[in-house]
Amino acid sequence: MKMKTALLRSVGDIGIGETAKPVAGAGEVLIRPTFAGICGSDLSLFLGHRAVASFPHVLGHEIVGRVEALGEGVTTLSVGQRVVVEPNYTCGVCRFCRSGRGNICQDKRSPGVTLPGFFSEFCVAPAEFTWPVGEDISDADAATIEPLAVAFHALKMSGAGLGDTVALIGCGAIGLLLAHAAIAEGVRVIAHETNAEKLAMARGFGAVTPASNDLATLWKTEGVTAVFDTTGVSATVDLALAAAPRGSEIFLLGLSTNNASFVPLRFVREGLKLFGSIIYDHPADFSKVVSLVQRGVLKPSRIVTDTLPFDGIDRAFALASSGGPAKVLVKM
Ligand SMILES: [Zn+2]
Ligand SMILES: [Zn+2]
Numbered sequence: 001m002k003m004k005t006a007l008l009r010s011v012g013d014i015g016i017g018e019t020a021k022p023v024a025g026a027g028e029v030l031i032r033p034t035f036a037g038i039c040g041s042d043l044s045l046f047l048g049h050r051a052v053a054s055f056p057h058v059l060g061h062e063i064v065g066r067v068e069a070l071g072e073g074v075t076t077l078s079v080g081q082r083v084v085v086e087p088n089y090t091c092g093v094c095r096f097c098r099s100g101r102g103n104i105c106q107d108k109r110s111p112g113v114t115l116p117g118f119f120s121e122f123c124v125a126p127a128e129f130t131w132p133v134g135e136d137i138s139d140a141d142a143a144t145i146e147p148l149a150v151a152f153h154a155l156k157m158s159g160a161g162l163g164d165t166v167a168l169i170g171c172g173a174i175g176l177l178l179a180h181a182a183i184a185e186g187v188r189v190i191a192h193e194t195n196a197e198k199l200a201m202a203r204g205f206g207a208v209t210p211a212s213n214d215l216a217t218l219w220k221t222e223g224v225t226a227v228f229d230t231t232g233v234s235a236t237v238d239l240a241l242a243a244a245p246r247g248s249e250i251f252l253l254g255l256s257t258n259n260a261s262f263v264p265l266r267f268v269r270e271g272l273k274l275f276g277s278i279i280y281d282h283p284a285d286f287s288k289v290v291s292l293v294q295r296g297v298l299k300p301s302r303i304v305t306d307t308l309p310f311d312g313i314d315r316a317f318a319l320a321s322s323g324g325p326a327k328v329l330v331k332m
Contacts, residue, residue: 006119006313007056011048014317016310017056022116022124024071029127031083033118033332035143035307037062038320040173040232042112044255046317053114060119061087061112064133064142065332074127084145085118086129086286087111088279102282103153119313119330129282131290140301141293143329144177148300149289151177154251154277155185156285158226162186167215167224168207169240170231171198173327174253176303178228179207184298190222201326205302215243224248234258246270251277303327 007017024030042059044050067081077083089109090102097105111117111125133142151174160166164187168175171193179189183206191207192215193199199209212218219227225248229240232254241262244250250272266272280286292298305325308316310332320328 003121004310005058005121006060006310008046008052008059009056012046014046014059014314016313019058019120021122024069024074024124026072027074027126027128028071028124029067029074029077029083029130030069030071031063031065031085031123031125031130032068032121033063033065033123035064035139036060036118036330036332037143037147038316038328038330039147040255042117043317043321045113047321058117058119059112060117061085061110062143062146063118063123063332064139064145065123067130068122071124071127077127077130077132082133082135082142083130084133084142084290085111085125086131086149086280086282087118087125087146088282089126089129090282100281100284103279119310119332121332131286133290134294137293137296138301140304140307140329141299144300144303144327145286145289145293147173147303147327148177148181148293148298149280149285150174150253152181152289152292153280153285154178154228154253155181155187157275157277158228158249158251160185160187160226164188164225165190165223166226166228167219167240168192168202169227169229169236170254171195171202171207171326172230173303175228175230176201176205176326177300178230178253179205180298180300180302181292183207184292190219190224195324197324198326201303215239216245219243219248220245226251229254232256234260238262241267241272241274244272247272249273249275251275253277304329307331
């Protein structure tokens with residue numbers, strides 16, 4: 001049987017085509033996605049900043065949908081159930097997985113990257129990585145649970161909590177979600193962003209956005225304990241490293257491939273700490289984020305600026321790669 005799918009035929013060329021409908025194997029479920037988000041990682045593959053294994057390639061990993069069929073041995077889910085997928089399938093047996101650091105598992109498999117993605121009429125996912133969501137949360141909230149988990153992981157690593165002040169550089173989807181999750185925890189967020197529209201969205205989430213050319217003084221005065229860089233531009237990493245206050249921690253979430261630099265003397269003398277934060281830990285982070293959205297504590301759909309139909313996926317990718325809007329969803 002055939003199904004409709006979005007094919008990335010070459011760099012920058014995406015459109016609707018046909019492929020074989022997948023079958024749920026043992027331990028897997030067949031899902032019909034209803035909404036899917038376009039992620040920064042989809043864009044970097046679409047634009048050729050990262051290479052795909054071969055063309056045509058199917059992108060997409062942020063979905064909400066319904067279970068269509070159960071593979072052999074699946075007892076935890078039922079047909080018709082509304083679900084989201086945690087789209088990084090960790091191996092579960094390597095030393096990182098076994099020590100609770102599955103986010104850096106070297107053998108993880110990722111739909112849209114190393115496996116066929118989810119911009120399709122149907123897709124399969126392991127039941128272990130498929131999470132039920134209630135009928136009472138919106139499609140847009142459910143479809144943005146995955147990027148929220150990415151932001152949540154970095155916030156959790158920082159240990160920032162009630163009454164703390166953190167600095168955020170970059171107010172794209174991940175930056176805005178980090179601000180949202182932090183502010184819900186009672187953390188004060190000082191946000192920096194050159195795009196006025198994104199900065200206004202950060203303010204909408206409750207971040208403070210002072211105009212300052214001297215971040216070092218501002219952050220020191222404000223008592224910043226953690227700095228998050230979400231931009232994927234090495235110049236802002238330089239900035240974060242140069243301006244981070246004494247004793248603070250710096251978390252990098254952006255995926256720049258260019259060099260960044262810092263002065264070791266200050267770094268050592270002022271006891272700075274530098275961390276990389278990639279995706280989320282399975283299953284702890286995802287289960288917590290599903291619960292926070294389910295209970296209405298967090299509303300990640302507030303970052304969604306545009307929703308386009310599946311047939312207009314080429315326009316959706318053009319819009320998402322224009323650098324303006326925070327998040328583009330596709331109605332499948
Ligand atoms: Zn994503
Ligand atoms: Zn592993």
